[in-house]
Amino acid sequence: MRYGTGPEVLREVTFSLAPGSFHFLTGRSGAGKSSLLKLMYLAHRPSRGLITLFDEDIATVPRKRLPLLRRRIGVVFQEFRLLNHLSAFDNVALPLRVAGVRDSTVRKNVRELLHWTGLADHMKARPPTLSGGQQQRVAIARAIIAKPSLLLADEPTGNVDEAMGVRLLYLFEELNRMGTTVVIATHSEALISRFQHPVLHLEDGVLTTRHAAAARSGATGEAPSTSAAGAKP
């Protein structure tokens, strides 16, 4: 993976994620975490290598089908990327509206989720009027509203205190228990040691896998559902 004619940002990255697994993604700033996530949420195509997502080869999937794949991926962006002119409610509803879900269903599901994430009193608030933690919860709610098969989060605990970070992690674990594959990019060793999930570690564009003591599933073999990025020099 490279940008333009620059050096390869990701070089030796071979891994596969079992469906229902939970991984942390670590690495210093600039190690390529965001680039790897971008490949996984289909913002970029790899300059070489193979990505298989939901059993489809990304290189050969017709462009027309990509939106359908993207709808199965929930993303919590590092800088949230909420739409500031829309209310919290409309922001969370966006993935459903984009997918053409009926309005009555949209209203019901979004209201439910906002209650669940403790944002019931802020449904009509626009993101700029919310605190950082509240914006983050809106972003997370938007990522999970469509019940994605794969949840990718880029530093989701970056803007909140530790207690909040832990609560968010519990939220992600809950989702994971319901079957969603989760990958969380983070710097926080505290969270990693606390939650004991396997760690994908990126260094200089090379990926290594570190199994936590209590790892439930590894990153092995052929991918049943979600696998990403193979590129050998």
Added chain:
Amino acid sequence: MIRRRSDLVLSREPSARLVPWIIGLMTYLACLMLAGALLLSVLLEQWTSDMTGTVTVQVMPMEGESQEAMEDRVDKLVRLLQRSQGVAAARSIPLPEIAALLEPWLGAGAALDELPLPRLIDVTFDEASPASLEVLRTMLSNADPGAVLDDHGIWQEQLAGLIGALGAVAGFIVVLVAVATVGIVIFATRSGMAAHQDVIEVLHLIGARDVFIARQFQNLALSQGFRGGLIGIALGAATLWSLSRAAAHLDTSMLPPVSLLAWHWGLLAALPLATALIANWTAKRTVVRSLRKLV
């Protein structure tokens, strides 16, 4: 609160307010050109239908011929024409009428008696089976070498040519105006996309199809196009109305009264529909084409 689902996503930009006015001016031009072209077509139609079915026979005076002898020749020709197949009526135009026709050039009270004026015979064809011009022409020149048939053909052809050219110019301008409108909408849509780059990216990444994103811009373009069209035909209607008021004050002997037909008005009234559809289509094409660059 009832909102269209697709109105949700874009915030309104202030610069978008200008677009309907520019489209309005374009529509105004198109409206006037179209009205002009339609009026010309009505005019041509009227003149042609007035003139087909009639011909004029000119009878040239001979050297040294007396009034009476000339009068005899004309009478003979009139009777000949009246007997001919396919002629409904033939009437010699009396001298005072000819004098009236010539008055603008010769002035009132000219001594017409002393001038060797040609006489005119007005011939109206039988509508059911009109006489052949060729047959009539040979018959007349056999009967009287001084008789010349004028079927207004050359004049009519030239007039039709002129009006056709004017109509083509008007049509060309309408096309140019449409092209310019497309250009305006492309420009506006592109700047709207640039202003909403972040929104477009987020929509794209959460799985919006290109047509969904395009629809956001189409809705805006549709309403801009329609409002622009309304501004244009409002200005156009005001202009046409004041022109027709001014024309009513003119001496109408020079110009036959011409007015647009009902379907012409309908066509002009449909202009906002056309601009709305053009804007909608253009916005869609612009957005979809530009989104294809994304993964």
